[in-house]
Amino acid sequence: MAFDPSLYEARRRKLQQNFSSQAGTNAFANTLSQQRSSRALYDMNKQFDAAAPRVVAGFGQRNLVGPNVKSGAFAKAMREFSKNRIAQTEDARRDIASTNTEYQAGLRRDTDFYNQDLKDNEMDKTRQIADDARQLLALRAGR
Amino acid sequence: MTVHVYPKDRGKGRGSAPNQQQVVATATAPVATLGAPGQGWGEYASGQFGGMSAAQRAAFSAFQNSNPLPASTPAFTPSTTPRPTLPRLPGLGATGGGSGVSETAASANNFPYTNAADTRDFLDKERIRFADEDSKAGALRDLQKYYMSGGYRQGGDELMAQLAQMGVTQAGDVNAAYDRSTANFDDAYGTAGKVAATGFDALNKYLTENPNNPYAGFNAQAGVASNPMQDYLARYGVGDRGGDVAAQVAMEQSQNQAGADNYNNLAALLSGNAQQGDRSRMAEMQMAQQLSGLNLGSDLAGFKSGSANARASALAEIANNTASGRFQLQESQNTIAEQLRQQILAAGGDLQGGTSVVQSPRRAGPVAPVATPVAPVATPVAPVATPVARVATPVARVATAKVTKGAKAMGKTAGPGKHWEKSPKGKWIAVANKKGAK
Numbered sequence: 001m002a003f004d005p006s007l008y009e010a011r012r013r014k015l016q017q018n019f020s021s022q023a024g025t026n027a028f029a030n031t032l033s034q035q036r037s038s039r040a041l042y043d044m045n046k047q048f049d050a051a052a053p054r055v056v057a058g059f060g061q062r063n064l065v066g067p068n069v070k071s072g073a074f075a076k077a078m079r080e081f082s083k084n085r086i087a088q089t090e091d092a093r094r095d096i097a098s099t100n101t102e103y104q105a106g107l108r109r110d111t112d113f114y115n116q117d118l119k120d121n122e123m124d125k126t127r128q129i130a131d132d133a134r135q136l137l138a139l140r141a142g143r
Numbered sequence: 144m145t146v147h148v149y150p151k152d153r154g155k156g157r158g159s160a161p162n163q164q165q166v167v168a169t170a171t172a173p174v175a176t177l178g179a180p181g182q183g184w185g186e187y188a189s190g191q192f193g194g195m196s197a198a199q200r201a202a203f204s205a206f207q208n209s210n211p212l213p214a215s216t217p218a219f220t221p222s223t224t225p226r227p228t229l230p231r232l233p234g235l236g237a238t239g240g241g242s243g244v245s246e247t248a249a250s251a252n253n254f255p256y257t258n259a260a261d262t263r264d265f266l267d268k269e270r271i272r273f274a275d276e277d278s279k280a281g282a283l284r285d286l287q288k289y290y291m292s293g294g295y296r297q298g299g300d301e302l303m304a305q306l307a308q309m310g311v312t313q314a315g316d317v318n319a320a321y322d323r324s325t326a327n328f329d330d331a332y333g334t335a336g337k338v339a340a341t342g343f344d345a346l347n348k349y350l351t352e353n354p355n356n357p358y359a360g361f362n363a364q365a366g367v368a369s370n371p372m373q374d375y376l377a378r379y380g381v382g383d384r385g386g387d388v389a390a391q392v393a394m395e396q397s398q399n400q401a402g403a404d405n406y407n408n409l410a411a412l413l414s415g416n417a418q419q420g421d422r423s424r425m426a427e428m429q430m431a432q433q434l435s436g437l438n439l440g441s442d443l444a445g446f447k448s449g450s451a452n453a454r455a456s457a458l459a460e461i462a463n464n465t466a467s468g469r470f471q472l473q474e475s476q477n478t479i480a481e482q483l484r485q486q487i488l489a490a491g492g493d494l495q496g497g498t499s500v501v502q503s504p505r506r507a508g509p510v511a512p513v514a515t516p517v518a519p520v521a522t523p524v525a526p527v528a529t530p531v532a533r534v535a536t537p538v539a540r541v542a543t544a545k546v547t548k549g550a551k552a553m554g555k556t557a558g559p560g561k562h563w564e565k566s567p568k569g570k571w572i573a574v575a576n577k578k579g580a581k
Contacts, residue, residue: 119424129342137442
């Protein structure tokens with residue numbers, strides 16, 4: 001088979017198109033995921049911010065909190081409220097970070113595959129050149 | 144033709160040698176030639192008709208067999224033209240200009256033929272017989288010469304030389320074709336090597352300039368955990384009794400860091416894998432390049448080996464053909480030689496140049512030398528140099544025999560200008576010489 005570099009260029013274009021398409025899709029999906037997670041985190045913080053006055057008001061109606069009134073039950077309840085909010089907020093943040101990291105890792109993995117495919121293509125092309133060189137020698141030798 | 148008549152007191156004995164000063168009469172006839180040397184007149188010289196003594200015959204034979212040419216004369220090369228035939232003998236019949244020896248004189252000397260016609264017939268038969276024998280002897284001699292000189296091999300030797308030259312030429316062509324093919328192999332090998340090297344050089348450049356390490360720079364950052372209610376709690380004078388809130392923040396921070404570390408560890412693993420793959424690919428390329436060179440070299444060696452084998456086969460075939468041709472030629476020459484041997488032996492000759500065929504003394508000389516097949520050619524010389532001697536021999540021998548016998552019978556000479564002849568009645572009479580006779 002005579003050497004035809006266009007075959008390998010076509011393969012290269014196909015690899016590039018596949019990689020670009022996959023990377024674009026992944027990036028868009030990651031963006032959407034980041035938006036959804038950030039909105040959820042924002043909503044969650046907004047709910048916590050709205051819930052805190054109601055907790056204080058409930059303890060005030062029972063005269064467990066007020067001017068010159070500091071009950072142990074109110075303090076405990078507020079610390080639990082804070083811990084709960086901290087836990088839920090950090091969970092949300094970690095979800096967002098994990099999703100983003102997973103996307104980054106996926107992009108690098110796809111890049112790795114893409115590079116490997118490109119190099120395989122180059123290797124195949126070089127092997128074809130070497131094989132053509134052998135055939136050239138055979139042709140010149142009249143075999 | 145010349146016929147000598149000698150004085151009466153000469154030639155007392157048989158076979159007296161002629162002496163020019165004592166010739167009293169000579170008859171000369173317009174004879175163009177009397178044949179080449181050795182055309183059979185030695186029969187007379189040998190004394191068959193009682194003409195010469197033994198000493199005279201020996202002298203006569205030596206004279207006939209002598210080489211009148213100087214020693215420096217180049218070797219005689221036999222002519223391929225037909226030898227002249229023995230002419231009719233004039234002077235012995237009605238048409239001749241001879242001495243006119245009478246039939247009476249002939250019969251008185253025991254000459255078997257009593258008249259000129261019988262004598263002429265006898266001489267004609269003898270001439271034919273001698274010519275035939277000489278022809279056979281000559282043919283045998285030529286055959287022996289042809290055989291001993293190896294002349295029959297000439298055509299075959301030329302063909303052998305041509306065959307050898309053809310073999311040399313063909314071998315040269317084969318070697319030239321081999322050299323061309325070898326040079327072409329080397330050139331093609333160089334070109335193919337350059338093509339392959341171009342491909343591998345490009346690949347090496349590509350791999351070097353594009354190291355595959357997509358995980359380089361990948362670093363997952365751990366989020367910083369905090370307490371968003373800290374200010375709120377401080378506003379209501381709620382302290383962190385027992386450090387529960389702080390403990391919660393620390394735990395969340397720890398989880399964030401653990402997650403980031405896991406990702407970073409995974410990225411490092413994947414990065415190392417990718418870099419190892421790159422090195423493996425580079426090694427793969429180097430092995431492929433080496434194998435490509437080995438393949439080209441192996442192919443080149445195979446092609447050269449095949450070409451060398453083809454050359455060896457072609458040369459062997461040429462050698463076989465040449466040997467076969469030489470064998471066939473040699474076989475043909477052997478066949479020809481055997482045929483010649485058979486013909487020589489059948490003709491009465493031997494393979495050393497000798498013969499049992501009756502030949503004239505002149506013939507005996509040229510054929511005898513065996514060791515030098517070419518040399519004998521030099522001896523049968525002087526075919527023209529001694530015409531008188533040869534002319535005088537046959538006819539004068541007959542005429543002189545009559546005259547001598549007549550002179551002997553009468554015991555005296557016939558007289559000036561005369562000679563003795565036997566009359567039809569058997570008596571010797573003095574007869575005047577014919578006009579022109581000496």
